[in-house]
Amino acid sequence: MTTQFDIDCRTLDEIAAAYGLGAVDAHEADAIERHLDGCAHPHADARELIAAASVVPMTLEPAIPSNGLRGRLMATIAETPQEHRVAALAPAPRAAVIEPMTMPRRPWWQLGSTPSAVAAVGLAAAVGLGAWGISLNGELAERDAALRAVASADAAYVAQGDAGRGWVIETGDRAIFMADGLADLATDQLYELWLMDADGNAVAVGTLTDTDGVAIVTLERDLDDAATFAVTVETERVEQPTTAPVLVAALDA
Amino acid sequence: MNEDRRADAQLADRIRIGDTEALGELYDRYAGTATATALRVVGSREEAEDVVHDAFVAVWRKIDRFDAERGALRAWLMTVVHNRAIDRVRARRASIDLDDADERSLLRTGPNPTMEEALTRASAGDLRAAMASLPDDQRRALELAYFEGYTYREVAELTGVPAGTANGRLRLALGKLRDALIGTAAAPLNFGDASLRKDLSR
Numbered sequence: 001m002t003t004q005f006d007i008d009c010r011t012l013d014e015i016a017a018a019y020g021l022g023a024v025d026a027h028e029a030d031a032i033e034r035h036l037d038g039c040a041h042p043h044a045d046a047r048e049l050i051a052a053a054s055v056v057p058m059t060l061e062p063a064i065p066s067n068g069l070r071g072r073l074m075a076t077i078a079e080t081p082q083e084h085r086v087a088a089l090a091p092a093p094r095a096a097v098i099e100p101m102t103m104p105r106r107p108w109w110q111l112g113s114t115p116s117a118v119a120a121v122g123l124a125a126a127v128g129l130g131a132w133g134i135s136l137n138g139e140l141a142e143r144d145a146a147l148r149a150v151a152s153a154d155a156a157y158v159a160q161g162d163a164g165r166g167w168v169i170e171t172g173d174r175a176i177f178m179a180d181g182l183a184d185l186a187t188d189q190l191y192e193l194w195l196m197d198a199d200g201n202a203v204a205v206g207t208l209t210d211t212d213g214v215a216i217v218t219l220e221r222d223l224d225d226a227a228t229f230a231v232t233v234e235t236e237r238v239e240q241p242t243t244a245p246v247l248v249a250a251l252d253a
Numbered sequence: 254m255n256e257d258r259r260a261d262a263q264l265a266d267r268i269r270i271g272d273t274e275a276l277g278e279l280y281d282r283y284a285g286t287a288t289a290t291a292l293r294v295v296g297s298r299e300e301a302e303d304v305v306h307d308a309f310v311a312v313w314r315k316i317d318r319f320d321a322e323r324g325a326l327r328a329w330l331m332t333v334v335h336n337r338a339i340d341r342v343r344a345r346r347a348s349i350d351l352d353d354a355d356e357r358s359l360l361r362t363g364p365n366p367t368m369e370e371a372l373t374r375a376s377a378g379d380l381r382a383a384m385a386s387l388p389d390d391q392r393r394a395l396e397l398a399y400f401e402g403y404t405y406r407e408v409a410e411l412t413g414v415p416a417g418t419a420n421g422r423l424r425l426a427l428g429k430l431r432d433a434l435i436g437t438a439a440a441p442l443n444f445g446d447a448s449l450r451k452d453l454s455r
Contacts, residue, residue, distance in 0.1 A: 017424040018405040022332075022339065023398035025406075049424065052431035054328035056399050057335070058377055059384040059430070062285030063292050069302050070280055076306065077273055077313045084269075084317035 007031045016046035020053030163246035168229045175219045182211045192234045195226040262321035269316050287334045294338035294400050308334040339402035383433030394422035
């Protein structure tokens with residue numbers, strides 16, 4: 001068992017310069033960082049000294065690197081994936097199998113949750129964006145928001161049905177719906193997104209009309225108290241669903 | 254946020270979405286200082302360029318960990334270069350965990366708007382003059398710590414002084430560089446406290 005090493009305010013002020021220069025032991029660095037994170041005292045002088053250490057390289061005359069270094073660097077990064085993209089583009093595990101959807105016999109939004117209908121397979125399945133055809137050299141800039149949301153997701157649920165497949169991704173206190181290649185709509189139709197509680201009460205949380213490429217909609221509510229997510233096709237935004245769902249995800253499975 | 258830092262933050266945003274040209278621009282801005290730092294630490298141009306190469310690749314790979322609100326990209330980059338250079342010279346002593354060191358660098362490099370603002374006004378000549386004007390013992394302590402990777406206790410052993418004295422020299426040296434930037438008076442601390450000396454010499 002190790003004992004956590006702590007320092008007081010005065011000691012921190014004493015060794016801040018050494019810390020800024022990287023000249024303290026690891027346990028002292030840990031203690032300084034914890035202290036600065038949690039201390040009510042501003043430690044303004046210490047923080048200035050720490051920041052001043054970054055000036056030291058500028059006291060040197062610049063040294064011009066050889067002509068080949070830039071080319072070597074650019075060649076390396078062209079083949080080097082970025083950490084956050086590696087996380088977002090990780091392939092889905094084969095264990096994440098989606099169960100076939102069973103359509104309800106009663107009005108679907110009165111059924112409450114349907115955990116057996118569609119499996120919630122968690123983050124690992126949702127980050128399987130490789131299946132969407134996203135490549136490192138493709139449209140990453142436009143899809144960065146989606147990838148970042150996936151990379152930082154707390155939970156993810158697969159929504160599946162006649163319209164295709166999508167994901168509900170929960171990050172902190174917000175949730176987004178993402179889908180790629182949903183079935184096309186007639187010009188007078190839209191997809192309406194719903195959250196239902198366990199008693200079957202449905203609340204509209206957004207609409208979607210553009211089905212080209214990756215669609216991303218931030219839900220108008222968080223997933224708290226929601227048991228089911230669903231998507232219906234409507235001719236306008238409505239207060240309650242008027243058609244059977246074309247996508248469903250169980251959020252409490 | 255000053256203009257340089259804003260420009261760097263924009264570069265960081267572009268790098269984050271996979272724009273390789275943005276990393277090239279970052280290289281063009283800072284390769285000279287990065288190479289000088291690495292060369293000063295490792296002593297060999299070939300090895301220094303390997304360090305610079307690896308540092309920029311690390312920034313490319315880890316850019317998502319960088320938060321422009323918490324620090325300056327220039328400062329983070331230079332600390333990443335420094336980490337790698339020091340790792341090479343420390344190899345004969347004790348290697349450092351570079352991934353961990355890069356994480357620490359994010360904390361160590363910011364934020365400090367006062368310093369960043371001052372940096373935009375200071376010339377490189379001012380900073381070199383400030384370094385040159387340091388008393389020999391302070392400059393030597395700073396060089397041993399920053400460019401040769403010794404802790405202040407190791408600096409104390411190498412220079413034959415108590416740990417508190419070596420630490421005090423580092424503080425005074427860095428304080429003078431800070432003052433050269435922002436013109437505030439350093440406030441030397443009292444090193445006469447027995448309990449503190451004991452703490453620092455542990």
